[in-house]
Amino acid sequence: MKIQNYINGEWKEPSTGQFAPVINPATGETIAEVAMSGPNDIDEAVQAAKEAQKQWALVPAPKRAEILYKVGMLLKERKEQLARMLTMEMGKVIEEARGEVQEGIDMAFYMAGEGRRLFGDTTPSELKDKFAMSVRTPVGVVGIITPWNFPIAIATWKSFPAIVAGNAVVWKPAPETPIMAQELARIFEEAGLPPGVFHVVHGDGPTVGNALVEHPDVKVISFTGSNEVGRMIAEKCGRLLKKVSLEMGGKNAVIVMDDADLTLAVDGIIWSAFGTSGQRCTACSRVIVHERVKQELERRLLEAVKTLKIGNGLDETVKVGPVIHEEALQKIDRYVRIGVEEGAKLLVGGYILREGDYARGFYYAPTIFTDVTPNMRIAREEIFGPVVSIISVRSLDEAIAVNNSVDYGLSSAIFTRDVNNVFRAMRDLDTGIVYVNAGTTGAEIHLPFGGTKGTGNGHRDSGVAALDVFTEWRSIYVDFSGKLQRAQIDTDD
């Protein structure tokens, strides 16, 4: 299968004529080829988007929303088929792939609802016979750049609010996972989205992503990916005075207090540390445990890890799939070596699986370090694989300080039965998302998604907050007094 660009409602060869293989990480097999476009393809898409957006912005928002409802229905009808393709291109296990498609469905219906809201404000005016209000207006052409770990959900988090708000979208997906992008474009087409409102241009970051970022007619960039690339994009957008929303990495922790329900805590840690093979921005990569329950927690975690079946995610009994590619395997393994050199104790795992069924895919054994100190690199840097570090503390104050000591601030969790601990954690954990008695993953689409510090730049995906990225506020004053009134001067009248 050759995956083409989708520009102005047509499937088009890249202007470069070049394609790259798409590899199934579970088997190492090439399952498709993806267009490796050039800046000309971006320009073509942006010009078409600019034209189409003018008409799209005039379509009443509830009518725009009707297309999103259809998109939601089509996603729902094809959920199983899409989930299977997702597992094949990205590697996550099938139940998680279904969950990811479900996020897209939920987002479609939620944002379609926004088509009948898109609330602005009305306020009193300072003057008689004058009406004051603010309304959201679309920004124009929106550029979306996404990672491979959630190849459909993140695109829906960004494109659905952009489209319902009256913008046109040019999307550059990660080259590792273009199949979901192709399927989403097909669904938009079938749902009746006018040509030119949604485009997909495939290719690598430095060429195609950069061309999108630097294009003068792209008014907003919404990026999800690594901190390194996000910073680079932010610098460019800063120079161009372009609005940019960044959702980047995490170093998320689960805090386990001495009064915690350990059965729940183990379940939460295992799911959020090893689900998606640790390749979620919200993955738990630190466990901050009260010293009184450390030994028991470790014993139970070890037991639980032994039950995890590793393999091809299409097998319903598999709990941990492969990681995305060989480069990721090597990066994870380098961090494990660093952890050992730093003096952390390897409790379980710590190696690449190469034998038998694992020979052709990219599999890393679920890995737990203990006796980790907060200053070690494995406790501070994003590894993005199935590796978790246990750090022992003596109090909630210390746990919160350790949680907050990293450069990232996406998600955190606390397991405790003490309501005072709960409210302290809700107030003091410096992350965009806080879970109580649940692991660090599992965001729901109607709440804002994003984080503090190195995780983001103050914007949010999801929820109503996403609309702030894709709209400008316009303040409107209507004077119906029939005479010249001057605000801040004629105030006595």
Ligand SMILES: NC(=O)c1ccc[n+]([C@@H]2O[C@H](COP(=O)([O-])OP(=O)(O)OC[C@H]3O[C@@H](n4cnc5c(N)ncnc54)[C@H](O)[C@@H]3O)[C@@H](O)[C@H]2O)c1
């Ligand atoms: N906070 C969140 O919401 C969230 C969600 C999922 C993943 N992530 C993060 O994503 C990362 C993993 O994904 P990845 O490896 O695909 O990230 P990445 O930063 O390497 O790539 C992300 C996207 O940016 C593009 N890109 C790369 N260089 C570029 C450049 N110079 N200009 C423009 N675009 C460029 C890539 O092609 C890809 O489409 C992790 O750090 C993870 O934490 C964050």
Ligand SMILES: O=C[C@H](O)CS(=O)(=O)O
């Ligand atoms: O990035 C998308 C994920 O769905 C977020 S979470 O891991 O489920 O919280």
